[in-house]
Amino acid sequence: MKKIGVAVIGTGAVSAIHVQSYLGTEDCELRVLCDKDVRKAERLRESMGLAGVDIVENTADVFAREDIDAVSICLPPALHSSVAVAALRAGKHVLVEKPMASSLEECDAMLEAAKESGKLLAVVANQRFDTPAMRVKRMLDEHTGGKTLYATINSIWWRGGNYYDLAWRGTWEKECGGCLTSHAVHHIDMTAWTLGMPRRITAFLGNLAHDNSECEDYAIAVFEYPDMIAQLTANILTHGGDGEQGLVFQTEKGSLSIPWRTVSNKPLPNGFPEEDEEAHALLQSRYDALPEVTVTGHAGEIGNFIRAILGKEELIVTGEQGRNAIELIMAMYKSAATHAPVDLPIAKDDPFYRRESMTKAMPHYHEKYRFVESVENAPPISFGRMSK
Ligand SMILES: NC(=O)c1ccc[n+]([C@@H]2O[C@H](COP(=O)([O-])OP(=O)(O)OC[C@H]3O[C@@H](n4cnc5c(N)ncnc54)[C@H](O)[C@@H]3O)[C@@H](O)[C@H]2O)c1
CATH class of the missing domain: 3.40.50.720 (NAD(P)-binding Rossmann-like Domain)
Structure with missing residues (x-):
């Protein structure tokens, strides 16, 4: 062949x-x-x-x-x-x-x-190409745990100030964003992949510790779905963050987490929780039965x-899905710039549809002052929690 x-x-x-x-x-x-x-x-x-x-x-x-x-x-x-x-x-x-x-x-x-x-x-x-991500996605599609009620997405990383010395990083013009476009895009993609697109987004952004970057180094956002809420925390300020990234889906029968963990509760007579062994066994056995990702x-x-x-x-990862992640990010930028919730989809005549008008509307948290064209002799880069 x-x-x-x-x-x-x-x-x-x-x-x-x-x-x-x-x-x-x-x-x-x-x-x-x-x-x-x-x-x-x-x-x-x-x-x-x-x-x-x-x-x-x-x-x-x-x-x-x-x-x-x-x-x-x-x-x-x-x-x-x-x-x-x-x-x-x-x-x-x-x-x-x-x-x-x-x-x-x-x-x-x-x-x-x-x-x-x-x-x-x-x-x-x-990051989708890993056993917990693929198995949890299947379980959500199959509604193994019943309805999903709430999701928390932690895209937490740590990068030093000199990360932004590379000329194209930390500029609205060339990187087109901060921790959302560079790092959290992985988990934002997985949010759209697992839960679909929300109808409204409210976000709060800023830059607390990267003074050689024009763009955000943290973001907190709420994604509203018709009958569900997802909450995103994204930053590059978390010491040891690579080891704590993940998505947690609270379904009716129990939590489903990437990396894998499942917990099920049922109520005691006073409403306080006790472990629901039956629900836990159901979720764990379905997880164990699904295919492993070997590569x-x-x-x-x-x-x-x-x-x-x-x-x-x-x-598996199409252009349309890549676009979904960009649309979620642009909605977060718009919400932060306008201090208001943003309804999706973003229309073609919206300033946040085009690069020039989007970058003009966004605050410059700092002015970039150190630029290097290439980082020579750098050690290998890290790919986040789910990379081997
Ligand atoms: N998936 C991941 O986990 C992951 C990790 C790191 C980077 N990335 C992405 O990969 C992309 C590249 O990042 P990087 O860290 O490798 O950047 P980099 O700056 O190290 O490398 C970019 C290369 O492109 C070359 N280049 C620039 N303009 C060019 C042109 N017009 N024609 C030919 N070559 C040109 C530069 O000389 C440079 O060698 C970015 O989009 C980044 O977000 C993804």
């Missing part, structure tokens, strides 16, 4: 996990690395022993190659949409890193290009991307 020829565009911090994942996936062959700074691509090629892989400086040179069928876009967020649209129009399948794009307008341009080209558009949501994180998602191109599986 002909192998799917792959290029990785952008060879910075996240690219190594894409390379490693393609190398570990059957039916594909990594053929090109692309970076405007070719020294970075060369270093990656050397460090990963990729002697036969070509290096190109311009994305147009990737798109012109007939032996490239699919690309991973690992560029700063403000470039995601234009590069994805060009790739799709050149007939390439696209896997784009999170956040999908900087605005809903850009997401829609990508979705349109995918529709016109008939090629796949996938968005990285590596996790980026490797799991890239495997699905390649098999979806070959028509062997359904694509």
Whole structure:
């Protein structure tokens, strides 16, 4: 069978996990690395022993190659949409890193290009590719615990002030947001994936400890659904936060948590709780019976991307789902900027639909004053709690 020829565009911090994942996936062959700074691509090629892989400086040179069928876009967020649209129009399948794009307008341009080209558009949501996430999603879909009443989403991380020295980070123009677009987007994606889209959002944002960033370093939000509430806490201020991230769904029969935990209560005669062993056994046995995810994180998602191109599986994280996460983030920005609840969906004539009008409406919590183009000799990056 002909192998799917792959290029990785952008060879910075996240690219190594894409390379490693393609190398570990059957039916594909990594053929090109692309970076405007070719020294970075060369270093990656050397460090990963990729002697036969070509290096190109311009994305147009990737798109012109007939032996490239699919690309991973690992560029700063403000470039995601234009590069994805060009790739799709050149007939390439696209896997784009999170956040999908900087605005809903850009997401829609990508979705349109995918529709016109008939090629796949996938968005990285590596945290979904883990056993607890996939099993709890199935249990929510099946209503194993009955109705979901309340959900708490903790997207808590810790990043130092110098995290924002990298030139594109911490700017409305290039990163298009702070902890919501860079970090919490993982858990926001999982919220929309598990619970669907809320009808209204109220959010409170600010920046308490990252003075080299224009954007938020914390957010607290409430998502209103017709018969349910979800509450999001997102920040990069929590010491040891990577180990405490998660989503907890309170269903009628018990709680379902990612990472996995389940607790069931029933009332004593005075209304205080005691353990409901029967409900607990029901939830635990369903969890145990569901399939295990053996290939996790980026490797799991890239495997699905390649098999979806070959028509062997359904694509798990679609462009439409990537857009949902951006819509939730834009609603939180609008709520914070206007000090008011925001109804969804966000209309095309709303200032929070477009990048320029959104960034103009948002407060600059600080003015950025340190800029480095590249962080040399940096240790490997972390991918959050659910990464191995
Ligand atoms: N899924 C995850 O867990 C995860 C983790 C980290 C980063 N990311 C995402 O990956 C993306 C990249 O982040 P990063 O940390 O690797 O950034 P980075 O700055 O380390 O790397 C970006 C690379 O893109 C190159 N580049 C910039 N403009 C270019 C152009 N026009 N043409 C070719 N190359 C160009 C830069 O030279 C750089 O090497 C971001 O969207 C980020 O949010 C995802």
